[in-house]
Amino acid sequence: MMRYTDFSAHDLLLLLQGLGVSVALFAATTLIGGVIGLGWALLRYYRVPLLAPLAALLAELLKNSPVLVQLFLVFFGLPVLLETDLTPVQAALITLSGNTAAFIYVIAVSAIESVGREQIETARVFGLTRWQTLRRVVAPQAAAFGFGPLAGLLINQLQVTSLISVIGVIDLTKVGAILNLRTLKPFIVWTVIGLLYYLMARLIAAACARVEARLRAHREWKGL
Structure with missing residues (x-):
């Protein structure tokens, strides 16, 4: 029989551990997905036969299907198909990296196509x-x-990283579920979890805004 207890000092460590897992997976999948997505965009830029359409098709499938379905397919289906074992973390890494790559591909292609054709033609003339x-x-x-x-x-x-808790990854959301079951104080638990996600999102937005401002200033200074 489950015993319900109040919060303890150990819960703070558990929260930090879950936060660390979420941040680490987010950073890793962003880096891997970024490299893959930009690689797919370069295939399109150079119009590589077969590979460019294949990358476009894969991106289309990934960005238009539920992440949870992709996660289940990788975690439960891929090991059967390849006759191997995947840990929950590995499955999360593969799924989120692929999903991120698909959207970065779309952004990169749109960004490349936003550059005026006359500038590209002028560069070739020179x-x-x-x-x-x-x-x-x-x-x-x-x-x-x-x-x-x-x-x-x-x-x-x-x-989206919060979805990985369903396959057993002890991330921030999973820690919230554990604390909720043990303390039966859902309002407090999920308010704290929500605030942590909110703070991380604000940090990402602020960092991206600073980088974007520098990029725009650099572009204007170069007269591009």
Whole structure:
């Protein structure tokens, strides 16, 4: 029979542990998803046969299907398909990285296409290669254009990490569920959990706003 108890000092450590897991997974999946998503966008920029349409199709599937379904498919289905074992953390890492990559791909493609074609044509007239055009003309402007949508995406992906608790990852949401069951004080528990997510989201928004302002200032100073 479960015994209900009040909050203790140990609960603070449990909260910090859950917070650490959520932050670590968010950071890791953002980094991995960012690299993959930008890689897919480059395939489209260079119009690589077969690979560019394949990346577009994969991104379309990932961004238009529920993350929870993707999580179950990876955690329960992938081990059967590959005849291997996946820990809950590994499944969460794969799922959230892929989902983040899909949306970063969309943002990157939109940002690249926002650059005026006349600038790209002018760069080619001056003898710049596609890589030089990308690095010197397209990338600085695309980065400034894409950082606003990227900030919204990151905040959304932070909230999406709360879903990984359903497969047993001891993240911040899972810790909240544990404390709620033990103390039977849902209002206090979920208010604290919600505030922690809110504070993390505000930090992400503030950091992205500062970077975006610097990118825009740099672009204007370069006269691009």
